[in-house]
Amino acid sequence: MKLCLVCATGITPFIDFGSMPLGNGFLLPEQSGDEYRYRMQVGFCPECGMVQLLEQPDRERMFHDNYAFFSGTSRFMALHFQAFAEQVMNDFLPSGAPFVVEMGSNDGIMLQNFKAAGIRHLGIEPSKNVAQVAMDKGISTLTEFFSAELARRIVAEQGQADAFLAANVMCHIPYIHSIAEGISILLKPSGVVMFEDPYLGDVIEKTSYDQIYDEHTFLFSVGSVSNLFERYGMEVVDVQPQSTHGGSMRYVIAHRGARPVSPNVATQRMREERMGLSRPETYEQFRRNCESSRTQLMALLRDLKADGKRVVGYGATSKSTTITNYCGITPDLVEFISDTTPIKQGKVSPGAHIPVRPYEEFARNYPDYALLFAWNHSREIMEKEEAFRKSGGKWIVYVPEVAILG
Ligand code: SAH
Ligand code: TYD
Ligand code: ZN
Secondary structure (H helix, E strand, C coil), X not given: CEXXXXXXXXXXXXXXXXXXXXXXXXXXXXXXXXXXXXXXXXXXXXXXXXXXXXXXXXXXXXXXXXXXXXXXXXXXXXXXXXXXXXXXXXXXXXXXXXXXEEEXXXXXXXXXXXXXXXXXXXXXXXXXXXXXXXXXCCCCEECCCCCHHHHXXXXXXXXXXXXXXXXXXXXXXXXXXXXXXXXHHHEEEEEEEEEEEEEHHHHHHHCCHHHCCCCCCEXXXXXXXXXXXXXCCEEEEEEEEECHHHCEEXXXXXXXXXXXXCHXXXXXXXXXXXXXXXXXXXXXXXXXHHHHHHHHHHHHHHHHHHCCCCEEEECCCHHHHHHHHHHCCCCCCCCCEEECCHXXXXXXXXXXXXXXXXXXXXXXXXXXXXEECCHHHHHHHHHHCHHHHHCCCEEEECCCCCEEEC
């Protein structure tokens, strides 16, 4: 039996996706013979409430010199992180010369705002190719994995932090005890931690099972995050729902007793009870919802193929790797996936081996249907793809339900 990564209680899987490739493991067509795979199963810990993968590939397989995800590919996300940085500067940083640390700073999408404001900052980003983009913008970056040991070194060399930030990375890290301990060491007594990740409640309510892939070790809730940080003398002092990545939660955390606790925390925990997040039956129902979503999506794609329609995927997201492999979507159903990220173009998608092509190929010869793999960016994409729709093109979505938008 597998043990909970947080509290070491024995846990059993509620969903088993079988053997899966890496979500961001885009590969050259000639490499497709020896693709790495691992067993993707998800469990719920009845003791501490943490939803988690039961097995995870080594971190160096996922985060390295050729990491495929560049935060800057979404203009909306750049605006989102500008607003996030402004909230930190206006509401949380003390006057004087504050110090801000961000874990998983990627290409500098968040820290560029602190740099522009002349605030002392440090990014911690182990994937060298994306870190280089940040360093080229003049953002101080350490190309290492964050840990308690690194936290001690940063304190010795640069002092404690007034704010510790992280977006879409806390949930990536299986050695979460070292991270929470590291934060408690790095953070000043009056400091603040702010991080956000896709929210378990949204995943359950929208059946957005594509949030499950190798990098997402955890699906957090306010209950499970509170439990984790309490072990290190910290507490959740506020929670702020976000619309990004299909529904995220921003957690504000401080050393215990250092800051007033907002009533939002108790309110959200009550909502989590009502959603059934602490009951195993909820996750059994989620599994059935995933199965039914898969059946509907495949029936639709097969019908379209039988009608001779062209379907192209939009956005070679890591999430799409879960969809294509779990559903069994093959290149005869989806001709190619359009994506703006140069490092993904000319490659094939992990496992399903659907070609990834530059966006220009989508625009040059519109398909009948675009399967919206980047559904979390749908507002931004719908705005810029007016011409596709006007030309008669239709969108296929599968969150919260399989549907055609015409
Ligand atoms: N914060 C950005 C990037 C999220 S992708 C955004 O929200 O868009 C996650 C990033 O975290 C990747 O760039 C990855 O290399 C980095 N990462 C993964 N494990 C890490 C760790 N242990 N410490 C610091 N960064 C890590
Ligand atoms: P995203 O959904 O942010 O991430 P994840 O990999 O975590 O699931 O990825 C968006 C992908 O979609 C990224 O590869 C860039 C691509 N993309 C486009 O091709 N066009 C667009 O307009 C946008 C917003 C994204
Ligand atoms: Zn547990």
